Amino acid sequence: MHIIHLVLGKANPDRMNGVNKVVDNLAKEQTVLGYRVSVWGITPDPKDKTTERTYDLNLFQAKRNKLILDAEIKKAIEECPKDTVFHIHGGFIPEFYHFTKLLNKHGLDFILTPHGNYAANALRKNGLLKCIYFNLFEKNMLSTCKAIHCLGEREKNDIDKVHALSKKLLIPNGQRMEDIPKMLSRTESSIPVFGYCGRITRDQKGLDLLIEGFKKYKDQNGTGQLKLIGNGEYLNELTKYVRKNNLIDVVLFLGVRYGDDKFNEIAAMDAFYHPSRNEGLPTAVLEAAATGIPCVVSSFTNMGETIEKSNAGIFLKKNTPDEICTSMFQIELWKKENKIRLIGQNAVNMIKLNFDWNTIAQKLIKVYEE
16 A cells, blocks of 8 residues: 655645644654655645655645646646545645546545544635635535545534535544653753743634733733744734733744754743644644643633643633633643642653654555545
């Protein structure tokens, strides 16, 4: 069996795109298990250099007209043996609709991981256009796939509402413990340090909720500070909010960080926040938990119940500024009681028990082989 993962991009693990990181890790693990694995990426710059891989990486030219596929893709599909299984990552990508039509034409199976694109909140954004597009294109793609791979219970329930017919799997993303640097600089602060790492966006990542919650916390004499790692379209507006509300000394914008530099910043946090409104299962939370940091998450991350059950942080039952403010005072109390590292170790144990990539890769291979 030949496993081919399809992604928009290059599956580059050194970028902040969570889907690309997931595809890279899954392909690595399935290669370790002894399978022939390739990643196909559709990208505007297929000839640019990228990091070395342990699997075959084939990059194809993205066209300006999304209704047209690179001729090389069509040729590559025609040359695939019948035991090839495709694993497609993403949703509402026009190229993927045309890609799956070719797979159906050649009798090749595929499974689809939407990565949160069919979540209720995601569908509300540009709702009318998405509704039209879904009925014209996505519905046909879902009807012909071997299975839909859901990353959490909430995502599965949301997909059931828009397409109840397809077979659905519930298998989370994973985290490789060996990707966490062994020697981390865990700088201890006398005050609580709350943090976030990822794209600086408002609606999806809920950073407006985070900054408003933090302001409420400071207005009630909270002593902590907030560190934000990343870049994105909401950065300018967020910076203006911080200045307007006199938070410039306690909200630190650290920019984009990678590798050991990123993990050292995360390791210095007392809590990692992810109040998302829409997710599949965020890689950033998995990385923070594996680093030994308590995580505070919304239900939309599909991780809240697991974190609560594992005593690895706080599950925001209501994803509101008030709830975030309350959670920050809880983190402050844990710090005074010297519980942060204990809860952080619970987070590490949670990753080892529930999010092992090897186990996840084997579960998906069983689906491919059915």
